[in-house]
Amino acid sequence: MSFNIALSGVNAAQKDLDTTANNIANVNTVGFKESRAEFGDVYAASLLAGGKTKVGDGVLTQEVAQQFSQGSLQFTQNALDLAITGNGFFATTPEPASRDFSFTRAGMFKLDSNNFVVNSNGDNLMGFPVNSDGTSSSVALSTTVPVRIPDSSGSPQQTTEVSPKFNLPAGDDPVEPDLFDPADPLTYNAATSITIYDSLGDSHVMTYYFMKDVNNTNEWVGVTYIDDEPINSMGGDELAPVAPPATGANVVGETSGNAVAGFRLLFSSGGDFIDMQSADGTSLSTGNIVSEALGNPPLINGSDATQTITTNFVLDSGNATPDEITQFASPFEVTSLEQDGLPVGRLTGIDIGPDGLVRATYSNGTSEPITRVALVRFANDQGLTQQSNTQWQESILSGEALAGEATTGTFGDINSSALEQANVNLTSELIDMIIAQRNFQANSRALEVNNQLNQTVLNIR
Numbered sequence: 001m002s003f004n005i006a007l008s009g010v011n012a013a014q015k016d017l018d019t020t021a022n023n024i025a026n027v028n029t030v031g032f033k034e035s036r037a038e039f040g041d042v043y044a045a046s047l048l049a050g051g052k053t054k055v056g057d058g059v060l061t062q063e064v065a066q067q068f069s070q071g072s073l074q075f076t077q078n079a080l081d082l083a084i085t086g087n088g089f090f091a092t093t094p095e096p097a098s099r100d101f102s103f104t105r106a107g108m109f110k111l112d113s114n115n116f117v118v119n120s121n122g123d124n125l126m127g128f129p130v131n132s133d134g135t136s137s138s139v140a141l142s143t144t145v146p147v148r149i150p151d152s153s154g155s156p157q158q159t160t161e162v163s164p165k166f167n168l169p170a171g172d173d174p175v176e177p178d179l180f181d182p183a184d185p186l187t188y189n190a191a192t193s194i195t196i197y198d199s200l201g202d203s204h205v206m207t208y209y210f211m212k213d214v215n216n217t218n219e220w221v222g223v224t225y226i227d228d229e230p231i232n233s234m235g236g237d238e239l240a241p242v243a244p245p246a247t248g249a250n251v252v253g254e255t256s257g258n259a260v261a262g263f264r265l266l267f268s269s270g271g272d273f274i275d276m277q278s279a280d281g282t283s284l285s286t287g288n289i290v291s292e293a294l295g296n297p298p299l300i301n302g303s304d305a306t307q308t309i310t311t312n313f314v315l316d317s318g319n320a321t322p323d324e325i326t327q328f329a330s331p332f333e334v335t336s337l338e339q340d341g342l343p344v345g346r347l348t349g350i351d352i353g354p355d356g357l358v359r360a361t362y363s364n365g366t367s368e369p370i371t372r373v374a375l376v377r378f379a380n381d382q383g384l385t386q387q388s389n390t391q392w393q394e395s396i397l398s399g400e401a402l403a404g405e406a407t408t409g410t411f412g413d414i415n416s417s418a419l420e421q422a423n424v425n426l427t428s429e430l431i432d433m434i435i436a437q438r439n440f441q442a443n444s445r446a447l448e449v450n451n452q453l454n455q456t457v458l459n460i461r
Contacts (some may be wrong), residue, residue: 002372002450004286008058009443012039015061017436023424024433026199030074030105032422033066034429068381071105071423073415079350080117082087082107083420086412088375089392090121091403100124101401102391103376103384105420117147121389127358127371134357134369141403143375147358154345154362156201158303161310162194164208165336168327170271174214177221177262182209182228190332197341198225198303205392206309206339208330210265218269218327223262224311265313267327276313335375340364352416355407376401 004045019037026032042057073083080412082090089103096116102123112118117125126144129134161438172189181187193207213219224231266275277283314323347361351357356373383397394401406414 005056005058006443006446006450007061008042010061010440010447012061013209013436013440014441016066017440019064020432020436023429024426027296027424027426027429029106029390029422030108030112030419031071031104032424033068033071033105034422034424035064035066037061038063038065047372049314055264065382066384066386067423068184069423070422073418074421075418076158076427078110079352079416080109080111081372081419082109082352083415083418084375084406084412085415085420088377088404088406088411090373091126091141091376091401092119092391093125093146094121095316096124098124099397101141101376102387102393104389104391105402106390107419111149115149115151117149118152125373125374127356127404128403130369130372132369134147135357136372138404139324139374139404141374141376141401143369143395144403147371147373149350150370151347152361153340153347154360154364154366155363156197156199157340157342157345157366158198158199158307159206159339159341160307161312162196162206162339163312163314163336164192164325164334164338165314165323166190166325166334167266167330167332168194168212168220168265168325169332170218170267170327170329172212172332174212176214177211179225180209180211180221182223182225184208188223191336192334194337194339196309196339196345198307200303201344202303203343208311209420213264214327220265220267220327221262231426233269265325271326271328273315273324273326274315274317276315352414354407354413354415356414372405373414374403375406375414376403377411378402380427381390 006245016037016039019035024035026034038061039059040062042060043054044057045054065228070085073085084090084105084107089105092102092104092106093100095100102418104119106119108120109117117123124146126141127147128139129143129145131137143404143415146354168190175187179187188209188211191207191411195203195204196206197203204223204227207228209223211223211224213221256408264277265273266277268274275283278431290348313325316324342364345364345366347360348363349356351361351367358370358373359367360370361367378394378401379399383395383399384392385395385398386392392398404411406412
């Protein structure tokens, strides 16, 4: 019996030494969780045996239990390197259409030839589908999809509004609006241009020309051109005033069917912007906008010919505001000129937030959500079935896999450009190795003593 007791001790010490050696071997394995050999004594007693004199039957390895404590973070330059701080696992599948899930804390991900995000084994990282505002459309594990980085360009956005802010020089000499010629700077007082975009993302130059009206004090006539072509052209190139409307203010518009439509800006004697009028004489003091239908010309590239651009002069009929245009005795100065269009954009980067939202950024300044990296947790992490390559699978002991978003509930955060290192404390493991070696030697000595005693008995004559 004593042989068996000592032998169980040798086996236990060997198991402890194996576990320690495995921990040390994986000290640099990303996402690795150290294990601990757990032992229990063996004690067998029969109904009629004397309990006070019973000796134990040795030791038994009960479990090699993994310890899911947090590992430290190692920061990298790869945005697809992901680390979880807190509870949760990444979900992966061997094929994009597979539902055979494995779970890991190792976040060394990269792109494959089809732009899917995969790990070193080629397993696909799974994520939740998202809506256009970045919210998850579903957080069920069964609805997860492989994370894929798009290789398409960012969609263009046609210009719908231009917002200018400028000062028109009150001291300039007035000119005759009906003599306006964009090729002759002497026929207008000031001009400014801005790049706009059509529905295909093609760029065009939109130019505003301003003329201080010789016939009306503190009034300016404005005309708009795109790519050197007048907007709202009626077929000619003359600009002439029409008869004053009921309001008593002159407007720029059609006289003989061949005029270029413009708009009129009215200022107070103090230089404040007080009103504007469209080409047909309608006061725009409430809407304070001038709309220009691009039409044909200048859009001849197949883009949306119904595109309309609104110039918003931000008129407040009650009070002068810092955002309004002015007519002061200072040079022509444009302090702000903005438009809301965008050209075609190329993919410039990927951003992954703490909540797992994967967002693509494009060169035109836009960004769009792609997916959200899914996290999975279990009621009993130590019940997971361990696999190679730092992966686990669901088991009866672990409980059912529960998916969710990072930073919500008991799920941890996702850190981009970081990796979770093994949670192995090398100093502790080296000490454990010394202890396991001591225990092995002690139990080996017990075997040797028992063998000597047996030899002594056998040598009795």
